[in-house]
Amino acid sequence: MAMSTKAIAATRQYSRIGAHSSSTIKYDTRSFSAIILQQQTKNNLDPPSSSSKNNLDPPSSSSSSSSSYVDHSHLYNNTYHPQAPEPNYTDLGPTTKLNLFTAINSAMQTAMKTDPTAIMFGEDVAFGGVFRCSQDLREEFGEGRVFNTPLSENGIAGMAIGYASAGGTAIGEIQFGDYIFPAFDQIVNEMAKFRFRSGNQWNCGGVTLRTPVGAVGHGALYHSQSPEAYLAHTPGIVVVMPRGPRCAKGLLLSSIRSKDPVVFLEPKILYRSAVEEVPDADYQIPLGKAEILRPGTDVTIVGWGTQLRTLQIAADLAAKEGVSCEIIDLRTLLPWDAECIIESVKKTGKLVVSHEAPLTCGFGAEVVATLQAECFFHLEAPIQRVCGYDTPFGLVFEKHYLPDEKKNLDAIRRVMEFSL
Amino acid sequence: MFASKAASMLLRRSAASAVSSSAPTGAAAALRNGMANMRLMSSDVATFDLTGSFETHHLDTQPNNTIEMSKEELLSHFELMYTMRRMEITCDNEYKSRAIRGFCHLYDGQEAVATGINASFETADSWITSYRCHCTALARGGSVESILAELFGNVDGQTKGKGGSMHFYNKAHNFFGGQGIVGAQVPVGLGFAFANHYNAKPGSPMQVAIACYGDGAANQGQIWESANMASLWNLPMIFCIENNHYGMGTSMDRHSSHSDYYKMGNHIPGVRIDGMNVLAVKEGMRFVKEYVGSGAGPMYVEMMTYRYHGHSMSDPGTTYRNREEIALTRSTRDPLEFVKRTLIDAGFADAEQIKETEKRIRKDVAAQVKKAKASSKPTIEPHLFEYVYSSGGGKEQNEFPPHIRMPDFSKSKNY
Numbered sequence: 015m016a017m018s019t020k021a022i023a024a025t026r027q028y029s030r031i032g033a034h035s036s037s038t039i040k041y042d043t044r045s046f047s048a049i050i051l052q053q054q055t056k057n058n059l060d061p062p063s064s065s066s067k068n069n070l071d072p073p074s075s076s077s078s079s080s081s082s083y084v085d086h087s088h089l090y091n092n093t094y095h096p097q098a099p100e101p102n103y104t105d106l107g108p109t110t111k112l113n114l115f116t117a118i119n120s121a122m123q124t125a126m127k128t129d130p131t132a133i134m135f136g137e138d139v140a141f142g143g144v145f146r147c148s149q150d151l152r153e154e155f156g157e158g159r160v161f162n163t164p165l166s167e168n169g170i171a172g173m174a175i176g177y178a179s180a181g182g183t184a185i186g187e188i189q190f191g192d193y194i195f196p197a198f199d200q201i202v203n204e205m206a207k208f209r210f211r212s213g214n215q216w217n218c219g220g221v222t223l224r225t226p227v228g229a230v231g232h233g234a235l236y237h238s239q240s241p242e243a244y245l246a247h248t249p250g251i252v253v254v255m256p257r258g259p260r261c262a263k264g265l266l267l268s269s270i271r272s273k274d275p276v277v278f279l280e281p282k283i284l285y286r287s288a289v290e291e292v293p294d295a296d297y298q299i300p301l302g303k304a305e306i307l308r309p310g311t312d313v314t315i316v317g318w319g320t321q322l323r324t325l326q327i328a329a330d331l332a333a334k335e336g337v338s339c340e341i342i343d344l345r346t347l348l349p350w351d352a353e354c355i356i357e358s359v360k361k362t363g364k365l366v367v368s369h370e371a372p373l374t375c376g377f378g379a380e381v382v383a384t385l386q387a388e389c390f391f392h393l394e395a396p397i398q399r400v401c402g403y404d405t406p407f408g409l410v411f412e413k414h415y416l417p418d419e420k421k422n423l424d425a426i427r428r429v430m431e432f433s434l
Numbered sequence: 435m436f437a438s439k440a441a442s443m444l445l446r447r448s449a450a451s452a453v454s455s456s457a458p459t460g461a462a463a464a465l466r467n468g469m470a471n472m473r474l475m476s477s478d479v480a481t482f483d484l485t486g487s488f489e490t491h492h493l494d495t496q497p498n499n500t501i502e503m504s505k506e507e508l509l510s511h512f513e514l515m516y517t518m519r520r521m522e523i524t525c526d527n528e529y530k531s532r533a534i535r536g537f538c539h540l541y542d543g544q545e546a547v548a549t550g551i552n553a554s555f556e557t558a559d560s561w562i563t564s565y566r567c568h569c570t571a572l573a574r575g576g577s578v579e580s581i582l583a584e585l586f587g588n589v590d591g592q593t594k595g596k597g598g599s600m601h602f603y604n605k606a607h608n609f610f611g612g613q614g615i616v617g618a619q620v621p622v623g624l625g626f627a628f629a630n631h632y633n634a635k636p637g638s639p640m641q642v643a644i645a646c647y648g649d650g651a652a653n654q655g656q657i658w659e660s661a662n663m664a665s666l667w668n669l670p671m672i673f674c675i676e677n678n679h680y681g682m683g684t685s686m687d688r689h690s691s692h693s694d695y696y697k698m699g700n701h702i703p704g705v706r707i708d709g710m711n712v713l714a715v716k717e718g719m720r721f722v723k724e725y726v727g728s729g730a731g732p733m734y735v736e737m738m739t740y741r742y743h744g745h746s747m748s749d750p751g752t753t754y755r756n757r758e759e760i761a762l763t764r765s766t767r768d769p770l771e772f773v774k775r776t777l778i779d780a781g782f783a784d785a786e787q788i789k790e791t792e793k794r795i796r797k798d799v800a801a802q803v804k805k806a807k808a809s810s811k812p813t814i815e816p817h818l819f820e821y822v823y824s825s826g827g828g829k830e831q832n833e834f835p836p837h838i839r840m841p842d843f844s845k846s847k848n849y
Contacts, residue, residue, distance in 0.1 A: 131632075133628075133632070158632070161667075163663060164659070164662050164663060164666070166656075166659035166662065166663065168621060168655070168656040168659055169621045169624065169656055169659030169660050169662075169663055171621070172618065172620070172621020172622045172624060172625065172656065172660065173621055173622075173624045173625040173628060173660070173663065174625060175621070175622050175625055176562075176610075176621065176622040176623060176624055176625015176626045176627075176628070176629070176643075177625035177626070177628050177629050177632075178625070179610060179622070179625065179626070180560065180625065180626050180629035180630075181629070182629055182632065184625070199615060199618055199656075200618060200621060200622075200656075203614070203615045203618060204613070204615070204618055204622055209821045209822070209823070209824065210596065210820075210821045210822050211593065211596065211597045211601040211603075211611070212593060212597065212601065212603040212611060213592075213593040213594040213596060213597065213603070213821065214820075214821045215593075215603045215604070215605040216603055216605060216610060216611070217824065219824055249822050250822055250823065252823075272824075273823075273824035274823045274824050
């Protein structure tokens with residue numbers, strides 16, 4: 015049966031599409047996983063053997079447990095996502111001053127260089143993206159690996175899931191976090207549950223969905239939202255938000271290489287305004303671990319993303335009044351490092367949680383609920399949440415809406431009143 | 435809508451043993467001389483007529499109007515289809531006797547579609563389908579025992595009892611499952627097509643990806659999103675509508691303003707296939723796979739088929755359609771009856787042999803169901819929290835990520 019001339023022409027054409035960067039890679043769907051395993055070993059993604067990571071004994075004060083409960087603790091022998099230890103920045107070699115979008119670009123360059131199955135796609139990413147995060151990627155890796163998609167968030171997410179399930183690494187971009195909602199069905203029902211419902215036969219760990227979030231000063235209703243609470247309510251995915259260029263590169267590399275699907279939320283206001291010395295090397299920051307930015311003794315203040323800058327200003331103002339604040343960046347929202355916050359609150363006895371997203375059912379509610387259950391007798395004051403209001407916010411009300419440093423200072427003062 | 439022929443028109447049949455007048459071929463003669471006692475093997479081939487089984491859209495070519503099939507192959511299709519039928523009837527009985535709980539969407543009436551697609555596909559082709567997936571799971575490397583065990587919720591089931599009726603998977607056969615969300619499998623199928631395109635060896639045909647969904651799902655927006663991308667990038671994607679004419683309880687003309695689903699891709703070519711004729715399905719899918727795998731772009735395939743049961747076990751299937759319609763389909767268009775008549779007409783088997791085969795399969799299915807029942811349920815430890823996330827360190831052991839909250843909070847490691 016003769017094929018139409020169009021079909022024959024197409025056969026010749028498609029063989030030219032896709033600049034595969036390495037000729038030594040076998041193109042065989044069945045060896046997809048073999049390719050990945052090979053790559054991962056080369057990049058030393060084995061878990062660390064250091065003993066500090068294995069001190070996971072439960073607290074001894076578990077007298078509240080009922081005697082009929084079966085002890086499951088022998089099952090918890092491993093640190094979640096021990097993909098890399100906390101990087102030692104002094105040992106990482108030369109650094110370059112990068113802002114957030116160039117740091118993210120650097121992470122994607124590294125990921126795509128080290129993983130030949132990695133593809134990057136989204137709306138308008140081919141020319142560099144509306145925030146320049148993907149600049150030069152298409153020139154470097156070819157149109158077969160970096161390409162534009164139509165305006166189809168659900169389709170983008172679904173395609174990422176399918177490609178990852180077939181063994182590849184899919185870095186999808188949703189142009190604004192406000193547009194992630196059409197993709198929610200794929201994220202919640204497919205991405206989060208693929209491994210579970212297939213009994214580990216299939217998984218889409220190769221998916222990383224990146225999206226800019228947060229208020230930016232001119233974004234108004236649909237370019238300013240922070241959807242982390244909706245996403246964090248989904249067991250099966252990982253939700254990450256960096257606070258600056260240096261941790262963004264490490265977190266994004268961890269996210270892309272993670273064996274679980276990740277939604278990576280980038281605070282868009284920091285794309286140009288945050289500048290830090292970022293190591294040129296390939297480094298990873300462990301997922302699921304918080305970071306103490308500034309140790310303190312009087313109050314613990316917790317935030318993520320852009321909010322850390324506000325909290326640092328508030329902490330400086332509080333320091334003038336003699337209050338020593340311990341500032342903690344969660345970095346990963348799902349799974350979040352409750353242990354770090356709990357240890358801190360046991361020390362300080364007071365907690366303030368702050369986020370841009372609306373107050374009701376924001377992620378701060380999860381932090382507060384867990385902390386009050388675990389640290390009830392250590393708390394000296396009710397836990398304060400300093401968040402956006404329960405309203406959409408257009409441009410005209412943005413300054414009133416945001417939980418700025420004054421509102422945070424107010425909350426710090428309020429909790430300090432309880433301790434005399 | 436086609437009427438399946440009551441018996442496929444047998445065009446010619448070559449079996450060196452039976453026909454005495456034609457001169458035997460060299461191979462047949464040698465065999466006959468050498469092994470006079472043995473029945474000649476794969477020279478039992480017949481050609482069948484498929485005229486009227488296909489309609490095309492935006493295509494210069496179309497599937498062949500004839501297909502050659504050997505006795506062994508047609509018998510294997512019959513056995514698979516009969517196993518599917520017995521399995522689905524067993525599911526019906528087990529559900530009614532409350533051994534199977536939850537959801538159960540039965541595929542009987544549509545067996546020819548899954549069998550025919552599987553016959554024309556390679557294992558390396560990717561397949562994803564909807565919740566009506568028992569028979570596809572069987573065709574793609576499953577066994578009645580593992581499927582029934584899964585339906586009973588037992589740990590020996592194909593997904594360790596955690597997936598249930600809508601979630602069967604098979605990694606070795608590139609079967610990406612059963613999905614509960616209507617239409618959501620199609621963008622995921624697009625991803626498989628992309629992977630096949632990405633991994634293709636230049637100059638040879640690509641492996642294809644097929645996403646099966648129903649006429650009810652066909653109007654989902656995300657399907658058009660996927661079709662647009664597949665067409666834009668010439669991906670080896672097959673959009674397969676299993677048109678059983680009812681979207682749950684609503685008939686096609688009441689849920690779809692446009693019922694020529696094979697034309698739904700607009701500029702994307704399409705072919706409509708008589709889904710009750712397994713020979714037509716096989717030949718049609720052979721054509722589609724060849725076209726799509728060549729890089730000419732995606733294709734819409736509409737299988738005209740029918741389901742005897744209701745949408746699910748909670749739907750009697752008679753409140754929105756006539757019993758006469760169901761009975762008429764059973765008597766004139768049943769895919770199993772068609773294959774049986776074809777086997778007899780081609781002289782591949784007689785009624786006795788078919789009865790024997792049926793009896794054997796019934797016994798086998800019953801035995802496997804019994805074994806499936808004997809398995810046990812999954813336990814909280816370790817199965818409840820298993821595989822929500824990958825295990826730590828990239829090793830595929832089953833270890834709980836410590837952040838998952840156990841029922842007793844104080845026992846949750848690292849909170």
